Amino acid sequence: MQSARRSLTTLARGAALLAAVTVGAAGCSSKKSFEVSGLCGRKVDSALVAPFLPKGETLKVDDGISAPEQPRCQVYVDGDLRLYVRGNIDKADFDILKATERSMRRLGNPAPADGIGDGATIADRGAMAVQACTYKGEERQYILEIDSVDHPANTVERREALQKLLRAHLPVIMKAEGCRP
Incomplete structure (x- = not known):
């Protein structure tokens, strides 16, 4: 017993x-959710970045790839690139949206987006906006690109999130770089 x-x-x-x-x-x-409150050394509303970040174990924001007039940053979740943000101050004498039309097609179904800068294109996995500005007394244009986006899985939600981030971040990053509309 x-x-x-x-x-x-x-x-x-x-x-x-x-x-x-x-x-x-x-x-x-x-897995946990992540908050990113800065992109390319500039403050950003974490709610605008959150849709692009799947749950995971590790988050890495790499701002160390920037140069003067060219802020760059990459956001990784569990070692996978989830968001790549690039800004450029460039000459104002060419149409960057037309010049990059082919590369935007690789991001899937690019379409114009109204109300963002002087022009914007939103694709399935990325976006680009352009705004004329004055930089150090010269006429220039600011170009903001976002790509390497594949989350959220729903393409409509992803495109809406890209549009919101592009609309909000363009004036912030331009101002920080000293490029005045």
């Missing part, structure tokens, strides 16, 4: 230990 009781006790302890390890392992591997 005592050996049957001992066996049940041992089984109960084993089951409890297995449950604890399983719960602990699940807690260790649980």
